[in-house]
Amino acid sequence: MGRRVLLIEDEPNIIEAISFLLSRDGWTVHTHSDGETAMEKVAQSAPELIILDVMLPGRSGYDILRDLRGAPATANVPVMMLTARGQARDRELAESLGATQFMTKPFSNAEVLDSVRTLTAS
Amino acid sequence: MAYRVLAGTRVRNRRLDLGVSQVDLARQINISGSYLNLIEHNRRRIGGALLAELAQVLKIDVALLEDGTTEAVLGPLNEAAAAFPQVRIEEAKAESLVERFPGWASLITAQAARIAQLEERTRTLSDRLAHDTQIANSLHEVISTATAIRSTASILAETPDLDSDWQSRFHSNIDTDSERLAESSKALLGFLDMEVETGSGALATPIEAAEAAMAGRGYYIPEAETQTLPDMPDVDDATRGVIQGWAVRAGLDAQRLPLVPFTQAARAVAYDPARLAAWFQVPLEVVLRRLAHLPPQEDHPAMGVAECDAAGVVTYQKPVLDFRLARAGAACPLWPLYQALTQPGRAVRRVVQMPGVARTSFECFAIAAPVGDVVFGAEQRIAATMLVRPAKEGAETPGIVGPGCRVCSIERCESRRHPSII
Numbered sequence: 001m002g003r004r005v006l007l008i009e010d011e012p013n014i015i016e017a018i019s020f021l022l023s024r025d026g027w028t029v030h031t032h033s034d035g036e037t038a039m040e041k042v043a044q045s046a047p048e049l050i051i052l053d054v055m056l057p058g059r060s061g062y063d064i065l066r067d068l069r070g071a072p073a074t075a076n077v078p079v080m081m082l083t084a085r086g087q088a089r090d091r092e093l094a095e096s097l098g099a100t101q102f103m104t105k106p107f108s109n110a111e112v113l114d115s116v117r118t119l120t121a122s
Numbered sequence: 123m124a125y126r127v128l129a130g131t132r133v134r135n136r137r138l139d140l141g142v143s144q145v146d147l148a149r150q151i152n153i154s155g156s157y158l159n160l161i162e163h164n165r166r167r168i169g170g171a172l173l174a175e176l177a178q179v180l181k182i183d184v185a186l187l188e189d190g191t192t193e194a195v196l197g198p199l200n201e202a203a204a205a206f207p208q209v210r211i212e213e214a215k216a217e218s219l220v221e222r223f224p225g226w227a228s229l230i231t232a233q234a235a236r237i238a239q240l241e242e243r244t245r246t247l248s249d250r251l252a253h254d255t256q257i258a259n260s261l262h263e264v265i266s267t268a269t270a271i272r273s274t275a276s277i278l279a280e281t282p283d284l285d286s287d288w289q290s291r292f293h294s295n296i297d298t299d300s301e302r303l304a305e306s307s308k309a310l311l312g313f314l315d316m317e318v319e320t321g322s323g324a325l326a327t328p329i330e331a332a333e334a335a336m337a338g339r340g341y342y343i344p345e346a347e348t349q350t351l352p353d354m355p356d357v358d359d360a361t362r363g364v365i366q367g368w369a370v371r372a373g374l375d376a377q378r379l380p381l382v383p384f385t386q387a388a389r390a391v392a393y394d395p396a397r398l399a400a401w402f403q404v405p406l407e408v409v410l411r412r413l414a415h416l417p418p419q420e421d422h423p424a425m426g427v428a429e430c431d432a433a434g435v436v437t438y439q440k441p442v443l444d445f446r447l448a449r450a451g452a453a454c455p456l457w458p459l460y461q462a463l464t465q466p467g468r469a470v471r472r473v474v475q476m477p478g479v480a481r482t483s484f485e486c487f488a489i490a491a492p493v494g495d496v497v498f499g500a501e502q503r504i505a506a507t508m509l510v511r512p513a514k515e516g517a518e519t520p521g522i523v524g525p526g527c528r529v530c531s532i533e534r535c536e537s538r539r540h541p542s543i544i
Binding site: 018 | 298
């Protein structure tokens, strides 16, 4: 089994495109589209990296990030936040809650692949 | 020495600007040259039909010839200048501009009002973009769909060995996402609700459009006398709703104070609001509104009115002479309207005058009162109403109110919000 990435995103075709991209790069991609049950999926999949959308049904990505940083098992897992809101205050909020990286939509596939490789390099 | 420009001087100035001789003008309006000379030197007051005829011959709006126009335009003109402090203006020449070229002066103030309106519209839209959840969701939908299309298209373009099943799948995804993008873009524009009318270029709020419509009707809704709604086919639904709301309230006031007995009583007590309220046993604010809502063709004294909510936002006004309040945030708090808000139920009467050349003294009657039914345990809405009419000359020394801090010359005013450009 390859290295594991968990993609928490509610846009189905983004899930499909990113999953395809990362799978071809050797990643095992787990996906989840509901904010309410995202933490359960984190516990099940034990990923090395989490790609987390901000606007999710049920719970926001910021709330999930807060929980991730509050749990010992996930406190140090790299988290890449995805958002359509690229304003400075959104970036600052994500960083203050412990996001490892902040990426605004629309992004390029190359940017995603690059970031995933970099964040998991160590 | 500053002086008040009267109608006769305006007629003369306009005639000279057009290069028309006194003899020619007198002939065109069928009066003697000597009478016209008396008029132009303000030894004869004119109004009504003769003033209208002069305005027509001189090709100028009759309102720009009437007495008091200078004061009505000078304030807004100074405010227009205050909005562009980087532009050096000849402040001392402002009155001269208004007197000599009232049309141009009015154009400047109209454009300033339009700029203020557009700025307010921009602020409203920015606030909506920042805080409206429906717009935020709609934007998220648009951008997420665009992201999906971009990622999928990149895969198709950059993966030459992509098998046919994946190609087919991704093409299908782009197809559905493109359709979603088109729909969500339309929905986003719908939320922004930007209706720019070509030709008129109007971006007025319903309240502004309603006020303009009321101005066109002389601030009188005759249908209110019979508690019916006015038919207004030339305004949009939102504006019609505002006007009909005003009409309903005017209708209720007219029901309590029917026109004929009310006007008879009003004339008998010299339009004293307190005596009328006692006479008809109605709240004072009903009388104040009613006095400002009498048929303009009847011979009643000129009266204006202003109403504001508990936040001080003007919710309705009928201007009179050079009395007009800024809609939100910029009016002088010394007006009795706002003083009434500090103590609901207390009737306020003051004679006030704005600083400057020969401003009109106004006798003001104001009261703040609850709106709607009184319910225990619920927050009560409060609104203030102020009736405004020209004060009798010499009756009492007027208190000072300002035209708005930016263009107000009152020194050491405890209520000043902004420094003045004057």
